[in-house]
Amino acid sequence: GDSVTQMEGPVTLSEEAFLTINCTYTATGYPSLFWYVQYPGEGLQLLLKATKADDKGSNKGFEATYRKETTSFHLEKGSVQVSDSAVYFCALSDDNYGQNFVFGPGTRLSVLP
Amino acid sequence: DGGITQSPKYLFRKEGQNVTLSCEQNLNHDAMYWYRQDPGQGLRLIYYSQIVNDFQKGDIAEGYSVSREKKESFPLTVTSAQKNPTAFYLCASSPRWEDTQYFGPGTRLTVL
Numbered sequence: 001g002d003s004v005t006q007m008e009g010p011v012t013l014s015e016e017a018f019l020t021i022n023c024t025y026t027a028t029g030y031p032s033l034f035w036y037v038q039y040p041g042e043g044l045q046l047l048l049k050a051t052k053a054d055d056k057g058s059n060k061g062f063e064a065t066y067r068k069e070t071t072s073f074h075l076e077k078g079s080v081q082v083s084d085s086a087v088y089f090c091a092l093s094d095d096n097y098g099q100n101f102v103f104g105p106g107t108r109l110s111v112l113p
Numbered sequence: 114d115g116g117i118t119q120s121p122k123y124l125f126r127k128e129g130q131n132v133t134l135s136c137e138q139n140l141n142h143d144a145m146y147w148y149r150q151d152p153g154q155g156l157r158l159i160y161y162s163q164i165v166n167d168f169q170k171g172d173i174a175e176g177y178s179v180s181r182e183k184k185e186s187f188p189l190t191v192t193s194a195q196k197n198p199t200a201f202y203l204c205a206s207s208p209r210w211e212d213t214q215y216f217g218p219g220t221r222l223t224v225l
Contacts, residue, residue: 034213043119043203043216044156089155093211101146101214105155 002027004104006090012110019077021107023064023090026071031092033057033066033073038087038106047075047088080111116140117217119204124222126198134189134220136204145187146205146214149173156203162187163210191222198224 007022025031032051036044048057053068064075073090090104117138126132136145144163148156158171162181176195181187187206191198201221205214 032211032213036216041219041221043117043218044205046213046215049213093213100161100210101158103156 002031002092002094002102004090004092004102006088006104006107009087009106009108010110011107012112013080015082015111015113016079017111019075019080019084019109021075021088021090021109023073023075023104024071025073025090025092025102027092027094029094031094033064034091034093035062035064035073035075036089036091036103038089040086044089080109082111082113085109085111117204117206117215119202119217119220122218122220124220126222126224128224129193131193132191132198132222134191134202134204134222136187136189136217138185138187138206138217140206140208140215141184142206142208142215143184144207144210144212145181146207147171147177147179147187147189148203148205150201150203150219159189159202198222 004025034049035047037047038044048059050057050066056065062077064073087106087108089106093101120135146161147159157173159177160179162168165184168181178190203219204217207214
């Protein structure tokens with residue numbers, strides 16, 4: 001079945017550092033790809049998404065590009081802030097009936113001042 | 114404001130009691146979902162509903178039950194048969210089955 005793999009955390013960075021969180025996937029169809037963010041004690045918020053190969057999703061300084069050739073959707077941000085500390089989930093939605101959403105295990109990011 | 118509401122935010126129950134978690138959405142979404150999240154873990158799908166009056170088991174449905182009598186409501190009952198019910202429960206909805214999912218704020222259930 002479909003699956004999503006993320007780099008293990010926790011990831012600890014200093015403020016203004018460059019962020020990359022790796023995400024790779026396996027899918028039988030042509031999935032849409034998503035990044036969600038979860039702040040402590042809250043639900044998940046959609047951060048960005050891409051629906052086809054070579055699409056770039058972006059929001060709040062975060063970017064991710066849908067790379068079909070490497071089956072990847074890595075999350076990047078040029079300069080992180082303390083307020084970016086959260087858990088980030090990569091996910092896919094496959095167009096095969098019955099598969100629907102698959103979430104990765106999440107990567108915890110801590111940004112130190 | 115459109116969105117998904119879950120209530121209450123914190124819930125405490127004694128072991129052996131059934132408890133129902135509320136999830137309401139005013140986004141006119143067809144599909145709704147329930148997930149369970151344990152500390153430091155990812156999300157696991159409990160039940161989902163693609164359309165009103167229909168629902169299906171997810172990966173960990175044992176010990177849980179749902180209903181979908183109204184489009185905007187998808188309550189989850191945690192029964193006494195659920196062996197380890199203490200967790201953070203997240204409800205989500207999407208316009209249609211394969212669309213982007215939007216999440217509520219979650220309910221933290223603690224069974225004493």
